[in-house]
Amino acid sequence: MKIAILDDYQNVALTYADWASLGADIEVFTEAFSGPDDVVRRLAGFDAVVAMRERTRFPADVLDRLPDLKLLVSTGRRNAAIDLEAARRNGVVVSATGYLGxxxxxxxxxxxxxxxxxxxxxxxxxxxxxxxxxxxxxxxxxxxxxxxxxxxxxxxxxxxxxxxxxxxxxxxxxxxxxxxxxxxxxxxxxxxxxxxxxxxxxxxxxxxxxxxxxxxxxxxxxxxxxxxxxxxxxxxxxxxxxxxxxxxxxxxxxxxxxxxxxxxxxxxxxxxxxxxxTPHVGYVSKETYEIFYRDAVEDIAAFQAGTPIRVME
CATH class of the missing domain: 3.40.50.720 (NAD(P)-binding Rossmann-like Domain)
Incomplete structure (x- = not known):
């Protein structure tokens, strides 16, 4: 499996969970994409994507052009930047994680x-x-x-x-x-x-x-x-x-x-x-990231096992 971790501005995602347990090829993106075409170009070939909240948008136009994508993990319990109907139409499972208020x-x-x-x-x-x-x-x-x-x-x-x-x-x-x-x-x-x-x-x-x-x-x-x-x-x-x-x-x-x-x-x-x-850091904390990335690894492992969890409807 090829996994992309998006918008890890502090470059800390790999330190907050046991990513090695997935046995996957993982690439971390530390800067924001410039727009929909950039998202499609740079995420081509990835099977799974871990999106940090709503930093990167996944409307229908983007999801329709990512044929290899099978799993989209969104940190948090909701994500208005993901078109869930388009994800379902494209056979993409969208999983969530826990959150801290x-x-x-x-x-x-x-x-x-x-x-x-x-x-x-x-x-x-x-x-x-x-x-x-x-x-x-x-x-x-x-x-x-x-x-x-x-x-x-x-x-x-x-x-x-x-x-x-x-x-x-x-x-x-x-x-x-x-x-x-x-x-x-x-x-x-x-x-x-x-x-x-x-x-x-x-x-x-x-x-x-x-x-x-x-x-x-x-x-x-x-x-x-x-x-x-x-x-x-x-x-x-x-x-x-x-x-x-x-x-x-x-x-x-x-x-x-x-x-x-x-x-x-x-x-x-x-x-x-x-x-x-401030640069949208209200939720950015050690404790929140521990939950986000731990749950993201669990989501991916469950998908690999054929039993997706925390699926967003």
Missing amino acids: PPTLEHTWALILATARNLPADVRSMRDGGWQVGVGTVLSGKTLGLLGLGRLGSASAKIGQAFGMEPIAWSPNLTPERAAEHGVTAVSKDELFERSDVLSVHLVLSERSRGLVGAPELARMKPTALLVNTSRGPIIDETALLDTLRAKKIAAAALDVYDVEPLPADHPLRALDNVVL
Whole structure:
């Protein structure tokens, strides 16, 4: 079997599992592909591919042009970048792995705290021989807005409460009773954007949530508000966000996810002084990678034995 491990940016995949047990020819790709044609060209001849989350897309046009592919392993439990129907049509089994939620939750709060306390600028100043360069913001007593109150949203509410914040939330199907179970007040969408001092996105990307945060929503936010997104980039209209940040209509944004990843080197977000950017590392942790790659090896071994596991439907 010939196996490709994709988008291993840190070049660590082989250290997190017993790949040798598969008796396979393994190639690791440490850089992102340039587009669909590059994916098809470089993955020609591989029987199995291990995809890191949604870093590489596998739409029908790509899967139709990979006749040798028989197994596609996606780290995590879901992958919107894989056309499952096209995979089935092409006889490709798609298997999943386990996942850890806490790393993304912790990174969300790392971004909130870093932005609220002006840490990036202060760290740069210290490294450059300087001293204090800004004034931080206290979270205690502020309103934490949660766009989505699922597993990560409800856990984020608890952390906000520990900081003395008042959590409010909205999502299309959220009920007051469900919100109250987590000590959160359910509000309307408009009220969420109007009242939040910190607004954190915790929705799953879908056709319904794509572009959900647009110019009208951003216009309702306080000029002192902080917008945080560790979910998926396209939930926020990027053009509207750039316009809002350039005009200083909100205080800042803290982002770990983007419309195009890796974020292009010349992307305008990189030039703004009121945004904190991280390279989609919310889930990137030793503990998560141990689960991802251990389960990927198990998935491949099960496929080799003729009994695929964790098959995504």
